[in-house]
Amino acid sequence: MSLALVANTPPMCWNASLAFRLRGDGLDGKSVTGNRTDLRLMESIKAGDAAALETLYARYARTVLGVCRRILGDPRDAEEAMLDAFAQIWEQGDRYDPGRASPLSYLMTVARSRAIDRARAVGRVGRWISDEDEGLLADLDRDDPAPAGPLSSLLSAESRGVVEAALGRLPADQREAVELAFFEGLSHREVADRLAAPLGTVKTRIRQGLIRLRDGLDPAAREGAP
């Protein structure tokens, strides 16, 4: 039912030449199509279509749960935070602006905020950013928000394989450091202890790994690469 409702919404305009450029080993046409699906779902949610929220949940519940578990640790608290996040998407659907972030980025920002709220409520100490920085990233209430970048128009559930491939192309030491920092939520110091490597080396590996990953996902950066 959800998909049928989504299919009835008018197609959104998009740049066909962009899709052509994206062929290759980076974010591809499938990712672009997935992003369009997400945009339609957000439009339907904004209009009060609960079936669209169910579809969004089916596409991203595991991703959101992963983020919440890394922040909260406790599986039940993570489940509650995940529900909080999707409920907020429903309640405040009108606050999403497709010109400022992809649906996935928006959902991840909301999920992280709800998980941090719950972590603070249960007294869990962890690595997360300050309220001030969270506000900068959430970008929800600014009158002059930053426009969405090229990645925003490409990210979707269909991009998972592409991101995994980009991670796989990182040098092993960078990939290991990035995965510990992001997939296990460790601080620089904790990553250094885990790898028995100097702190400075670990910082460099994570920074270089993220730069390579960003450039590996961004079609414009790949085209400009030597």
Next chain:
Amino acid sequence: MSCAARRDALLLFASGLLDEAEAAELRAHLAGGCAACARHLGEARDVEAALALAAPGPEPLPALRAELLRRIDRVPRLAPRSRSRRSWRGFVPIALAAGLAALLAAPVGWLAAALHYEARSAERRAALAALQERQTALEQELAETRADHDEMDQEIGEIEAHSRIVESDLERAQRQVAMLTEPDLVTLDLRPTSPGSDARARVFWEWDDYYCYLHAEGLAAARAPQVYALWLDTERSGRILAGTFVPEGGRATLWVQLPRDIGRAQRAHVTLEPEAPGASPAGSIQLTSGASRPL
């Protein structure tokens, strides 16, 4: 630091991994309104979202989807918020401030215009200067009132978020109490598989709404990413995963709503999984039960 270097630093900033000195420099720079760095902040947010795609959590239990639908059915959608952060909550103080400013500014503006075109005497020029000074003071007062309102709006938002959490926890506790006082509650005692273990657990369930509650004690600590998992041997679906938990001080509880198509559960087992489990157990059985019996 150049904006090119800031672009790289923003990748760490978005994840809370940037050193405070660099983060402070970035905040100040962003506050200065650099459009390129604002774009790159969005890009960093996208990279973090992409990483989240590559590390999904376990498949959520089916009951969570039902819980989400119940929540959105119960919670009304909020009225649309304006982009200028003037929500309904702040309408009254802002309306009062705006009304005050309008009442005072309108005659000020009219008199200023009149005096500008007609004044010839020094007295009128002095009056004009005084009125302009008054207008500036009012504008400043209005700006401060709006800033106060923004701050209060943010605090209210945080309180609302916290109250949603408390409300949700309270509702869960009420349901657990209601379930444990049901007359047709069924229970299973779980015993350790290792002879030297002091671990024990009891599973309760109530078949009207298919709620299941586990209480366990004496469990060894789970070291991340290890988790304990509760498995049920059911009539129609075979062995299913009911949920996962991490004990604190050896004690743990788990409360889940089971899918209705599984039939009754006949046996229960607790395993220690090396990581978030899939469809079948990968870890060893720590506790296991006999058959169900009425209380």
